[in-house]
Amino acid sequence: MKAAVLVEPQQPLVIQDIAVRKPGPREVLIRTAAVGVCHSDLHFTDGIYPTPVPVVPGHEAAGVVEAVGSEVGTVKPGDHVVTCLSIFCGYCEHCVSGFLSRCVSPRVRPQPDDEPRLVREQVPVQQLLGLGAFAEQMLVHENACVAIRRDMPLDRAALIGCAAVTGYGAVTRTSRVRPGDTVAVIGCGGIGLCAINAAAIAGAGRIIAIDRVPGKLELARAFGATDTVLADGDVVADVVDMTNGGVHHSFEAVGLKVTTEQAFRMLRRGGTANVIGMIPPGVKIELRGTDFLSEKRIQGSLMGSNRFPVDMPGLVDFYLQGKLHLDKLIASRIGLESINDALDELRRGELARSVVVFDGVA
Known part of the structure; x- marks a missing residue:
């Protein structure tokens, strides 16, 4: 698959061919349909927040499930899904208290001894925030995505994965x-x-x-x-x-x-x-x-104090009812090859959101 890779901080992303392995027992392979270019990505690409490299940035995405692991019970192939960086375990103190966005359990995040999800020329490639959405495919834990209605346009659905759930949650859940x-x-x-x-x-x-x-x-x-x-x-x-x-x-x-x-x-x-x-x-x-x-x-307010498996389907309903104005949020739709131009636009602070759209995805 093709992915935009951060090789070194403060350098442009490079489009590379990356190999992705098959899903593990609780993993989901998603064909990426669209991904928003969020200002948070700049904190990592510009080196303000350190992260291991090489790494695939991007976290505000929607797509279609291609394959699931043997123990996955929440989604199935063909489902339309939105991803979220608030990956939760469901067992820790925060999860059982209803604060899913605070979960930091290692059981749902890749560990150093795990088989790498992404590899290029035998070198492991990291996924920023457990997602790595600037890529044609994402391999994620099942608790990093949620199924949504199929009548929701996926380029708009991608924005629910960060901008909408964060802003909405900050207002309705945090405050x-x-x-x-x-x-x-x-x-x-x-x-x-x-x-x-x-x-x-x-x-x-x-x-x-x-x-x-x-x-x-x-x-x-x-x-x-x-x-x-x-x-x-x-x-x-x-x-x-x-x-x-x-x-x-x-x-x-x-x-x-x-x-x-x-x-x-x-x-x-x-x-x-x-x-x-x-x-x-x-x-x-x-x-x-x-x-x-x-x-x-x-x-x-961390990602809007969200409970995204509940919040995101509700936000989809709000959009389809005309209450959530995602159409107005998209300033431009671009291909992956234009990702660095979109990041430069964020640095200038001129636009609301650019969305990378991948061809051939429903």
Whole structure:
């Protein structure tokens, strides 16, 4: 199969022919139909977050099951599926408590002594985050994918695998936005736009979109934002003034020190700041201690605190009902050979989502 491989950090991905082995007892072989190019991939390709190389990046994908291992009971050949990096074991403390996205059990992730899933010229090739979706095929644990309705377009379904489930989950699961609450979302990329969309679905009374690119703010209104703030001044003061004291919930979808601190400072008394963005290792966040006397909270949101086997089919239903605006999220559809151009567009911050589409897949 052909795959886009990161050979060295801070270097372009290279299209290579990779051999993929047959599925193990609890593994699923998927023919990739589409994969979104997510900003999180940049953290690894640019070396901000270290990862072993060579490695196939990509994690926001959908496809069709080609083969399953002898013990797989959740999907079968021919099923349309969405993958998720929140691979869960079902047995650990987090899983049995209902927090599947927190699972880090080694039993569902490749181990050094395992037979490599991917090989090129007898050299093992890693799968980033256990998926490696910038490839014509994915070999994954069965608890890394979920079957969906066949009437769901797979290029749109791919976006549910990260952007939609992360943004929606942050709003509905991590922070539990209620009807009438005020919400601010900092960063109107794919995940931020999905958070705005989710806030609208949840019935938020006021949804404030914040970004430095005017075009993204226009797009945010199409996703449900009631107000927009161009990030060229005192963003916190603008939001506090607009809401007469601050918002109930803020969502940081950029991954920077300054925007994380802004997310906390724009809260009203009792408000909650949710950090979705991947803050680089070593960065420290500074908060005013007196703000905690107002019962303000700040918390992380890992992949939207998702329970993806339940959440993703529900998000498919929302899309088919016209509530989840995935069509507007796709800025361009490209072939795998254009992957480096798509990563450059992410670095410039100009587009919401590019989607790699593979030919000949349903």
